Amino acid sequence: MIKKIAVIGTGVIGTGWIIRFLAHNKKVIAYDKNLKLKKKIINEIKSSWPHTKKLFNKKKLNLNNFEYVNSIKEAVKSADFIQENAVENYKIKTQLMYEIGKYSKPNVIISSSSSGLLPTKIYSRCKFPSRTIIGHPFNPVYLCPGVEVVPGKKTQKKFLNKANRFYKSISMNPIMVKKELPGYLADRLQEALWREALHIINEGYATTKDLDRAIEDGPGLRWSLMGTFLTFHLAGGKAGMKHMLKQFGPALKLPWTKLKAPKLSKKLSSRVIKGTKQQAKGKSVAMISNIRDEYLVNLQKLRKKYENKIRK
Numbered sequence: 001m002i003k004k005i006a007v008i009g010t011g012v013i014g015t016g017w018i019i020r021f022l023a024h025n026k027k028v029i030a031y032d033k034n035l036k037l038k039k040k041i042i043n044e045i046k047s048s049w050p051h052t053k054k055l056f057n058k059k060k061l062n063l064n065n066f067e068y069v070n071s072i073k074e075a076v077k078s079a080d081f082i083q084e085n086a087v088e089n090y091k092i093k094t095q096l097m098y099e100i101g102k103y104s105k106p107n108v109i110i111s112s113s114s115s116g117l118l119p120t121k122i123y124s125r126c127k128f129p130s131r132t133i134i135g136h137p138f139n140p141v142y143l144c145p146g147v148e149v150v151p152g153k154k155t156q157k158k159f160l161n162k163a164n165r166f167y168k169s170i171s172m173n174p175i176m177v178k179k180e181l182p183g184y185l186a187d188r189l190q191e192a193l194w195r196e197a198l199h200i201i202n203e204g205y206a207t208t209k210d211l212d213r214a215i216e217d218g219p220g221l222r223w224s225l226m227g228t229f230l231t232f233h234l235a236g237g238k239a240g241m242k243h244m245l246k247q248f249g250p251a252l253k254l255p256w257t258k259l260k261a262p263k264l265s266k267k268l269s270s271r272v273i274k275g276t277k278q279q280a281k282g283k284s285v286a287m288i289s290n291i292r293d294e295y296l297v298n299l300q301k302l303r304k305k306y307e308n309k310i311r312k
C-alpha cells in the first residue's frame, strides 16, 4: 500500500502533486534544493484547496500529513513512492536520480514529471532502473486527471502496473505509453500547434488573441470531450473516419503546416509577450489561475455526464 510519498522539487508541478496527494489522504515528504519554499507551498495549498475539495468531494485538509525536509535522503528513505519534479534538464535529473536511487527503499517506484526527456537517459545512473518511470502530469496537477506513464528500456512491467493502479487511486486516468519517445504524447501534439502559431505570429497573419480564440471557440470546445480522432470521425458525416480520410486526405499534401519551428527572434518574442500581456488585461497569473481552476472543476463535473455516454 502506498501511503507516504516523497516529492522532490517543489515548484509549480511539485506543489501541484503535493495538493493532489494530500487531497487523497497521503502523507507527503517534500524536498527542494531551495530550502525556503515551505511557507509559499502552504499558502498555495490553502489557496487551491477550495477548488480541489470541490472536485474530489473532500471535507478537510490535513496539513499534518505534510512535512518539508532538508535533504533528499531524508525525503526518500521512508517513502513508498517517489515523484521527482526538478527542472527539465538532463544533467540535473540524471544526478538527482542517482541520489534518489541510492536512498530509496527496495521496490519503490521512482517517477519523474519530466515533460519530454527520455527515461532511459535520465535514469542511466540510477541503481534500480527496473522500477523507474515517467509520470508526466498536466498543470494544474491537483485538477487535471491525465498522467502519461512512460517506461524506460529497463522498466519492468510489474512496476508499470503498480504505477497505473497508484495513479488511478488518486483519481487520475493514466495513459500507458508503449515505449519512450521524446516529448511523449500530449506535448508532441501541443508542440505542433505551438510551432504553427509562432509561424503565424511571425508572419503577421494574426494576433496572439486571434489564435487563442481560434482554439477556444472551435476545436478547444470539443477537445475536452473528444480528441482529434473521434472529432474527425464525426467530421466525416455518416460514414465517419472513412469519408473524412477520402475528403481531407488530399489536404495532407497542401501547405497547411510548417511544423519546423521558426527562429525565436527578438521581434517574435516581443510580439508573443506583448500580445499575451494584452490578453491578460492587467490580471495576474494567480488571478487567471484561480478563474481557470474554478472553470476546470465545473467543466469536469459537466464532462462526467457526457463522457460516460460516449465511452461506455
Ligand SMILES: NC(=O)c1ccc[n+]([C@@H]2O[C@H](COP(=O)([O-])OP(=O)(O)OC[C@H]3O[C@@H](n4cnc5c(N)ncnc54)[C@H](O)[C@@H]3O)[C@@H](O)[C@H]2O)c1
Binding pocket: 008, 009, 010, 011, 012, 013, 014, 031, 032, 033, 034, 084, 085, 086, 087, 088, 089, 092, 096, 113, 114, 115, 116, 136, 137, 138, 139
Ligand atoms: N510547468 C508545467 O506546465 C509542467 C507540466 C508537466 C510537467 N512539467 C515538468 O515538471 C518538472 C518541474 O517543472 P516546474 O514547471 O514545476 O518547474 P519550476 O521551475 O516551477 O520548479 C522546479 C523546482 O525544482 C527545484 N530544483 C532544481 N534542481 C533541484 C535539485 N537538484 N534538487 C531538488 N530540487 C531542485 C527548483 O528549486 C524549483 O523549485 C519539469 O521536469 C517539467 O518539465 C512541467
